Amino acid sequence: MNAQGRTKLNQTPEWAALGKHREEFGDTHLRRLFADAPDRGTAYTLRVGDLHIDYSKHLVTGETLRLLRDLAAATGVAELRDAMFRGEKINTTEDRAVLHTALRAPRDAVIEVDGENVVPAVHAVLDKMAAFADRVRAGEWTGHTGKPVKNIVNIGIGGSDLGPAMAYEVLRSFTDRSLTVRFVSNVDGADLHEAVRDLDPAETLFIVASKTFTTIETITNATSARDWLLTELRAGQEAVAKHFVALSTNADKVTDFGIDTANMFEFWDWVGGRYSYDSAIGLSLMIAIGPERFREMLDGFHLVDEHFRTAPAEENAPLLLGLLGVWYGHFFDAQSHAVLPYSHYLSKFTAYLQQLDMESNGKSVDRQGDPVEWQTGPVVWGTPGTNGQHAYYQLIHQGTKVIPADFIGFAAPVQDLLPGLIAQHDLLMANFFAQTQALAFGKTPEEVRAEGVPEELVPHKTFLGNHPTTTILADRLTPSVLGQLIALYEHKVFVQGAVWNIDSFDQWGVELGKVLAKKIEPVLTEGTGGEQLDSSTAALVSAYRSLRGR
Ligand code: F6P
Numbered sequence: 293m294n295a296q297g298r299t300k301l302n303q304t305p306e307w308a309a310l311g312k313h314r315e316e317f318g319d320t321h322l323r324r325l326f327a328d329a330p331d332r333g334t335a336y337t338l339r340v341g342d343l344h345i346d347y348s349k350h351l352v353t354g355e356t357l358r359l360l361r362d363l364a365a366a367t368g369v370a371e372l373r374d375a376m377f378r379g380e381k382i383n384t385t386e387d388r389a390v391l392h393t394a395l396r397a398p399r400d401a402v403i404e405v406d407g408e409n410v411v412p413a414v415h416a417v418l419d420k421m422a423a424f425a426d427r428v429r430a431g432e433w434t435g436h437t438g439k440p441v442k443n444i445v446n447i448g449i450g451g452s453d454l455g456p457a458m459a460y461e462v463l464r465s466f467t468d469r470s471l472t473v474r475f476v477s478n479v480d481g482a483d484l485h486e487a488v489r490d491l492d493p494a495e496t497l498f499i500v501a502s503k504t505f506t507t508i509e510t511i512t513n514a515t516s517a518r519d520w521l522l523t524e525l526r527a528g529q530e531a532v533a534k535h536f537v538a539l540s541t542n543a544d545k546v547t548d549f550g551i552d553t554a555n556m557f558e559f560w561d562w563v564g565g566r567y568s569y570d571s572a573i574g575l576s577l578m579i580a581i582g583p584e585r586f587r588e589m590l591d592g593f594h595l596v597d598e599h600f601r602t603a604p605a606e607e608n609a610p611l612l613l614g615l616l617g618v619w620y621g622h623f624f625d626a627q628s629h630a631v632l633p634y635s636h637y638l639s640k641f642t643a644y645l646q647q648l649d650m651e652s653n654g655k656s657v658d659r660q661g662d663p664v665e666w667q668t669g670p671v672v673w674g675t676p677g678t679n680g681q682h683a684y685y686q687l688i689h690q691g692t693k694v695i696p697a698d699f700i701g702f703a704a705p706v707q708d709l710l711p712g713l714i715a716q717h718d719l720l721m722a723n724f725f726a727q728t729q730a731l732a733f734g735k736t737p738e739e740v741r742a743e744g745v746p747e748e749l750v751p752h753k754t755f756l757g758n759h760p761t762t763t764i765l766a767d768r769l770t771p772s773v774l775g776q777l778i779a780l781y782e783h784k785v786f787v788q789g790a791v792w793n794i795d796s797f798d799q800w801g802v803e804l805g806k807v808l809a810k811k812i813e814p815v816l817t818e819g820t821g822g823e824q825l826d827s828s829t830a831a832l833v834s835a836y837r838s839l840r841g842r
Contacts, residue, residue, distance in 0.1 A: 300658075301793060302665050306363040313359055314623040321758050322349060322732045340609045341595045341776045346763040349732040350616055350696075351624070360615035361605045369611065369790040376786070377601055379405045379562070383797035384659060390797050391560075392567035392782065393597045396590040396775070405562055414571075417558055418590075421575050422583035424537070424557075428497065429468055429582060436531035441497040443472040445487055446576040447517060448501030449509045450647060452539070453477040455569020456501075456577040458644035459589070462637050462774050465706040467580040475576070476517075479509040484516055493524040493535075499576050500538045503565050505545035508806070514549065539572040564797050566647045567782060570775070585771045592775025600783040610780055613762065614787025620696045620760065621667035628671035630688065630697035632680060634724040635769055637706060642674040645781055652785045652796040659793050668792050669785075678723045689731065689755055696760045699728050700777070704768040731759035 301307055326332050326348075336348035352360075364370070375382050379389045394403045394410050401411045427433045431440035446456055457475040460467065467473070474487040488496070498521070500514040514536075521535055522528070529550060537555040538546040541563075546556050557572035569577070570590055578586040600610045620626035629649075631642045653669025674680065674697070688695050701724040705717040734757020740750050764780075766773045789796030815822045815833055819842060822830050 298660065301367065304366050306366040310359050310363060310623060313356060338607060338609050340599050342766045342773050343776055344765045345609055347612060349728055350760045360619060363791060364605065364611060364615060367791045369787055372790045379403050383795060385795050385798045389562040390564065391562040395563065395570045396593040396597065417572055421557055421572060421578050425578045425583050428579050435494050436525055436527050436534045437494040439494045441495055443491045443496040444499060444576050444579055445474050445476060445496060446499045446501055447476045447510055447513045449477040449507055451565025451568050452501035452503060452573055454644045454647050456574055458640035459569060459577045459774060460580055461640050462769065463581050463771055464637060465708045466585050466771060471580060473576055473580045476513055479512055484513050488520060493521045496535060498536045500536060501573050503541050503568065505540045505542040539575055566651055581771065589771035589775040592772030593779040596776050596779035610783030611787050613784040617670065617788050618791050620694060621670060624694045626670065626694040626696055628673060628695055630674040630695050631672060632674045632677050632697055632699050634677040634699065634701040634720055636676055637769055638700065639676055642672065646672045648781060649785050651799050653789050653794060654801060655794040659795050664792060666792065668794055678720065681723065688759060698762045698764060699724060700764045702766055702769050706769055728761045728763055730755060731757065731761055733757045
């Protein structure tokens with residue numbers, strides 16, 4: 293029991309049953325599991341919308357899956373899910389509802405927070421975004437000098453950057469290629485410098501994206517962007533209205549910055565930053581791909597929301613993927629989870645998932661504030677194949693670590709590849725299928741010897757296999773499929789947080805660094821207050837100051 297009388301996860305009978313099952317499972321090999329059940333490759337699959345999900349290459353049997361579902365039932369995953377969809381304040385440490393699902397709910401849905409239906413406001417903002425995006429795309433939004441805006445620079449960080457930046461890359465082939473769209477996040481001035489150095493300020497629109505409108509990186513970059521623009525245009529404050537819009541929940545701070553609230557696109561405190569890119573935070577993306585495509589993407593999210601909310605446990609993909617992560621994290625001591633997309637357009641996908649997963653589930657106390665005694669969120673990492681194959685896959689194949697991995701691929705290449713390049717897609721996908729096959733089944737010493745390999749090299753050329761993977765295959769990478777994929781991961785993360793009994797929707801862990809940076813800055817610039825620093829930081833700060841000639 294924890295202090296609040298809730299049975300701790302590792303004291304439940306379901307956890308104990310999984311522990312016993314793990315012992316019995318031992319080092320059962322995927323070769324054996326496939327030999328025992330020849331239909332495993334078709335039986336252990338799920339279909340959700342356009343996503344074909346193959347989980348046959350996991351270290352599980354039907355019994356494992358049953359025990360994991362029992363654990364989900366015992367830990368109240370479905371109840372918490374229903375509470376989330378109902379708009380209850382399940383983010384208890386911030387006393388907030390968690391309603392990113394309302395952002396993609398249909399117009400006639402009714403979802404209440406504090407007795408008020410939030411869906412009309414969601415659609416009002418989407419409509420306002422669409423009208424604005426259409427004006428920009430039609431060349432009707434003109435800047436201070438009367439030139440149409442052609443360059444869009446989104447300034448934001450974390451959830452106010454990663455979502456639209458990732459989705460812009462993913463959906464590049466759906467974007468208006470006559471627009472230049474860039475994303476600035478880092479407080480390192482190099483980021484803004486590189487983003488604007490070749491742009492005509494008269495044709496540039498800055499979108500300042502910040503839920504709180506207090507994030508130091510974003511406000512600093514936005515202030516520098518404003519200085520650049522006004523200096524280059526030799527204009528006064530009146531030019532700001534034509535070149536800056538804000539995406540925020542904080543109208544007062546937006547006004548303080550000098551942006552007219554008529555040019556503000558609103559969202560709400562029940563949208564977490566890392567769950568926000570289908571809110572107003574997606575404005576840059578909507579301008580790039582157009583409102584219709586953006587709505588297709590929202591429909592993709594909604595499809596998976598409905599699947600998660602209604603599908604029975606046996607067929608519920610986010611539930612299954614979440615539970616597999618619980619299985620490996622605690623019972624196989626897996627520390628990380630690789631996401632390996634076989635699509636160049638998904639180059640920022642894993643970086644996006646890092647915030648989604650690690651900021652949500654990187655917690656070490658439970659909802660009641662007691663220390664957890666089990667693994668929580670994994671380190672999420674990965675880059676697109678095939679590049680990774682020539683870099684770090686060696687460690688996944690022959691290293692000593694358990695690294696469950698997701699492989700994501702598409703049957704058809706994106707629509708506007710040069711014709712000569714379309715043939716390359718089969719080679720890409722041959723690698724995609726080969727990798728999960730090699731990881732699962734490996735190569736035995738006998739197989740290596742049969743190839744005439746000298747005995748002393750046999751251990752080096754042997755692949756133990758038994759590395760678990762999920763394969764997600766879709767027809768093609770469309771806005772809807774992107775929405776489906778993101779919602780799948782959002783709900784997977786939710787499931788894990790629910791089982792682990794942690795608050796997946798706060799992020800107190802980022803605060804300390806922010807506070808300390810504020811204290812250190814005057815030490816760097818003015819040289820005062822250094823005596824309060826620890827000896828390591830004090831020496832580093834002093835070295836920095838002397839290198840800067842201070
Ligand atoms: O890094 C912490 C964090 O609060 C994230 O959760 C959030 O996405 C990011 O900062 C940006 O916050 P804001 O949108 O308020 O500028």
